[in-house]
Amino acid sequence: MAVQRILLYPNPILKRMSRTVERIDAEILQLVEDLVDTMEAGPGSVGVAAPQVGVCLRVCVVDVSNNRHGKDNNHGRLLMINPEIVERSGLAVMREGCMSVPDYTGDVERATEITVRFSEPDGTQREFLASGFEAVAIQHEMDHLDGLLFLDRISSLKTGLFRRKSYK
Amino acid sequence: MxxxxxxxxxxxxxxxxxxxxxxxxxxxxxxxxxxxxxxxxxxxxxxxxxxxxxxxxxxxxxxxxxxxxxxxxxxxxxxxxxxxxxxxxxxxVCYQEPTGELCLVSVYGSDKPGIVYRITRELADRGVNITDLNTKLIGSPAEPVYVLMLEAALPQDLSVEQASQLLENLKKELSVEISVRLITPVSL
CATH class of the missing domain: 3.30.70.260 (ACT domain)
Structure with a gap:
């Protein structure tokens, strides 16, 4: 067990672009283990990205199988090294919160289906279609690898619903 | 905090x-x-x-x-x-974090007196706590349409389905559309 402390914004590490993992060595394996331990320790946490524990490498873990939104549609525990989204479709809004930005939530629009590709810790390449909450969680964690927080993506003010437009 | x-x-x-x-x-x-x-x-x-x-x-x-x-x-x-x-x-001063589910209630239909009152009284009597509310009069002067959107924290013993059921009778009585959906934030 090596539960790491989750960094909170305004820690500048959270706004940094993470580096690609060149070689999966003992250090990376340890990082993956730490991320899993940290995710399991966070109440209701469904994912942690390396920058959240202070490491600017493109590694994140996601597991929505115990969450009510994800339990019927998931790929189990995902240990993702150098994840990439190769295709995305659909858009849906969900109100998100983040362990690194406590006490605030916002409506974020994200793709409802993504094809994601990544390396597993043993070097195996995986690629599959994720949808629903799992897709949202993957996109949220991957944003951390690009130094993006959900605050960068809030899609509307709550009152945005009522903005007048002229329809011709 | x-x-x-x-x-x-x-x-x-x-x-x-x-x-x-x-x-x-x-x-x-x-x-x-x-x-x-x-x-x-x-x-x-x-x-x-x-x-x-x-x-x-x-x-x-x-x-x-x-x-x-x-x-x-x-x-x-x-x-x-x-x-x-x-x-x-x-x-x-301090924000009291709601303990139950957060839901969005949307109500719309031909304008008439009592929409806000009847909806919010029903919710209040069941201990539902409104956290945000917007109303707007839209449509044309000839056919005004009232829109009410509110966010509310449900008490722990009330589900979204039950909250929806609670407002069911008002649909007919006020002849408005009412929908209730879950918007409890997901923590990532």
Missing amino acids: NACRKAGLAHFAVTIIGKDRPGIVADTAEVLFKLGCNVEDSSCTMLGGEFAMILIISHEKPFSKKQLEAEFAAKTAGGGLSAFVRSLKDDE
């Missing part, structure tokens, strides 16, 4: 409303900044042709409501803005 828990601060609720124009927020913020006040929480929006600001502000003690009122009076004189200041007690 929230800055509201800082000791040694005096808190005030400030309401400012006036005919909309560019600069209302800047003018208000300028008054507050020069006085050394912090804007702890705020919600500001256009309502009809008015711009309405509601703010929770703080200032290190000692600080009096009178100082605030005097500054606003000077700034708002002749500008068509009205300002109102209320001192807050400590237990009024």
Whole structure:
């Protein structure tokens, strides 16, 4: 067990672009283990990205199988090294919160289906279609690898619903 | 956690409303900044042709409501803005996190008296706590349509389905569409 402390914004590490993992060595394996331990320790946490524990490498873990939104549609525990989204479709809004930005939530629009590709810790390449909450969680964690927080993506003010437009 | 828990601060609720124009927020913020006040929480929006600001502000003690009122009076004189200041007690400052589910209730239909009243009374009687509410009159003058959107925290013993059921009878009675959906934030 090596539960790491989750960094909170305004820690500048959270706004940094993470580096690609060149070689999966003992250090990376340890990082993956730490991320899993940290995710399991966070109440209701469904994912942690390396920058959240202070490491600017493109590694994140996601597991929505115990969450009510994800339990019927998931790929189990995902240990993702150098994840990439190769295709995305659909858009849906969900109100998100983040362990690194406590006490605030916002409506974020994200793709409802993504094809994601990544390396597993043993070097195996995986690629599959994720949808629903799992897709949202993957996109949220991957944003951390690009130094993006959900605050960068809030899609509307709550009152945005009522903005007048002229329809011709 | 929230800055509201800082000791040694005096808190005030400030309401400012006036005919909309560019600069209302800047003018208000300028008054507050020069006085050394912090804007702890705020919600500001256009309502009809008015711009309405509601703010929770703080200032290190000692600080009096009178100082605030005097500054606003000077700034708002002749500008068509009205300002109102209320001192807050400590237990009024902190946001009480809801424990139950958060849901969005949307109600819309032909305008008629009593839509807001009937919906919110039903919710209140069941212990549902409204956290946000907007209404708008839309449609044409000949066929006005009323839209009400509210967010509410359900008590622990009330599910979204039950909340929806609770409002079911009002659909017919008011002949409006009502939907209730879950918007409890997901923590990632």
